[in-house]
Amino acid sequence: MSDWHSSDSREWTRVGDALIAGIGSGMGPYEASYTVDRAPGRILNGSVSADVRLTDSAATGAGLVCRADQDWTFLAFYTAPQDMADESTVARLGVFLEGVLTPIAQLQEPVRLERGFNHFSLEFYSDQVRGEIRAGKRTYELETSCAHIPFPGYAGLVKFYAAGVLARSWSVERTRIPFVSAGSRRKEGQMFQYDVFLCHASETAKEVSAIAEALAARGVSYWLDKEQITFGDRVSEKIEEGLRGSHYVIPCVSSHISERGWTRAEYGGILNAELSGDSTRVVVPLLLAEAVTDDIPLLFRDKLWVSSTNKVEFDRFIDFLLSN
Known part of the structure; x- marks a missing residue:
């Protein structure tokens, strides 16, 4: 882990290129240990996200x-049990100043983590901080003001109570744009649970999953079939729920998109409503890596589309989503 600094190098390691593993007992009353990614440099305003899995059977803490800094001072968003005997955990925001914990905010409802990986994200801009945990079909959000650490620093991972931790899909980004709070997104008259609905052909599932991760890293919420539909669900009902709850419908354009009846049904109804004057939901085509403009279905070739491979354009599109 040459780009990483750990409070104890014996407790953190890389497993291949994909995983970061935390093991060992930690220090102090919370048996805590942390590691930070030094490659992106010190960041004042930005976001960090990762898929995190606790490998122990008992409820333990991580985030x-x-x-x-490299001396036990950092802002943390994490989940940990109220008591070591608890099966559920509690999401918290807290500040460590040279190892001394100052609690900042705590979510009232318990967090029930999945046995596998759960998606953690943390956004920070000036004194505003927002943490989110996606565990299965549940999303837990915690947002507060925190003026305790107003200086740049590194992003990383923390674990408590000698937890065993695996992390993947690690992402760090700096930003000059304030993040959009959950409260602002759910302001009166805005009924959307998701910012975007991603519809795609099955052949492009891997590429679209990577796009979904990039959106989530910037704080854009999304509906994606593989995450929202499980065994026993009525597929058509789940898709309709997702469409009703999404502001923008994003057909992920490839050479296969026009061949798939489900995909046409997903964007077709919204497009017909939009052409009839209902702008409640909007279709925005997103061209995937191997797509060409001729792959865009005829009904929305006159729409301004977005390229997933043009980083500047794609970042500008995310800024648009967050501002709307």
């Missing part, structure tokens, strides 16, 4: 840190 993300930002604005960290």
